[in-house]
Amino acid sequence: MKLRPALALAATLLLAPNFAQAGETLDRVLSTKVLNNVVVDDYPPFTFIDKDNKLAGFDIDVAQAVADKLGVKAVNSVPGWEVITAGRWAGRWDICICSITPTTDRATVLDFIVQYYSSPAVLVVHKDETSIHSIADISGKRVGVGTGSSYEAYLDKTIQIPGEKAIAFPFENPVKVPSDETVNFQNLALGAGVRLDAIVANIATAKGHIDAGAPLKVVGQPLFGEPNWIAVDKGDAEWNAKIVEIIEGLRADGTLKAISEKWLGTDITRNDV
Template structure:
């Protein structure tokens, strides 16, 4: 099997395909339709979730709205399922994924990642009454919940490689992985220490959101690894990649991204300060 270095993927996969058989089909489609279609996971607060009015809201939604406004079009949100999103081959169904996706070597084979827009660490979460698990080194033989198809699942498999970052430490031998919807994982963890789950691996921001809302869970140990989150696009449209980079950079320069981040997270994660 041919080996591709992380650096090579950053250049070849993330910046986007330099040559395309068709020049700018996505931008043409967005302009003609008058709408930008963004795909997200709708159970990932505070980044994207369904509120009490049955609306999909959050950090990523506000950024997508800002991108659509900058392009002079309306925003439409779709939630086809995370594994469908990361599988690529969108075939024009969706235009963009401002959806808190962390690039991996596998994902870079089917998606373009033109730029990073924020960073947030992965953490280990346990029930508030848990005493035996103090860090990831205590996870051997434990039932650990993770979002299906997430980088957290790959972390438990010890298969995660994030191009452009240092190797991730795996201080456990083996765990009983329980892939599920992240909301369900936290609900199961809330039932009690070891009742259905012993721990959950999740994002720091989403975990804090749930703790602030009253979930009987706590974060233990140090962050497991840093998660760079990038805009994801279907492969093969260099002009669209460039337009997205231009738009996001403009929103960062005029303070829009900082304002959205502060609104939802209380800090500017777009500057790496979270």
């Protein structure tokens, strides 16, 4: 999928109110020597709790790389997805390197400043499933989605991604089951139709579970392109510009590619695909 430039998204963001003061965030980070990042902890391989009970994954490594460029310490918090996407952080956190997809609603309370990877949403079923071959087959089926995620909005047919083509919804009345995404995958692995019939998720997350031995499979075509951007609280242009500069530098010097290949076995961070 061709990654769009930020112009269309920026036009949307300019319509929303400003909350922060210019330079406030950068001044705070450089003064405290801490970059406070928000993440979720149930989204492997992007963020998860490892065997040592520590946060790990693609997003954690990207946050560390950004902190290194700033000369500060990265501290990752897990306040909850609904809290993250509500915006108005009031200085509690500085940045969301947390695999967030920009939507029209989210852009009213957050600034989406730079895309750092793209990976499509897909439909996942149990390996023994025989009646679901594509998204058109989920009508009346129990479909797991992460609570408050773009996948939940997709089943609600409300998702709008600025700068992306219109999304098709070739299904009617699925039984939406919002939950922790890790729990969704565990429930689907119990068997076809036992607790869930399918899951809508990111292809990289699905592949991670499948490669780890989960008895699942991806069916049909990708559902929609899912560009993931770094988000911040609204209104601090100086902070936004600094983060864009750092991310593009990490892309140019191969750091983002190396992190992606470490966690996903391929480069999903290119800005020309």
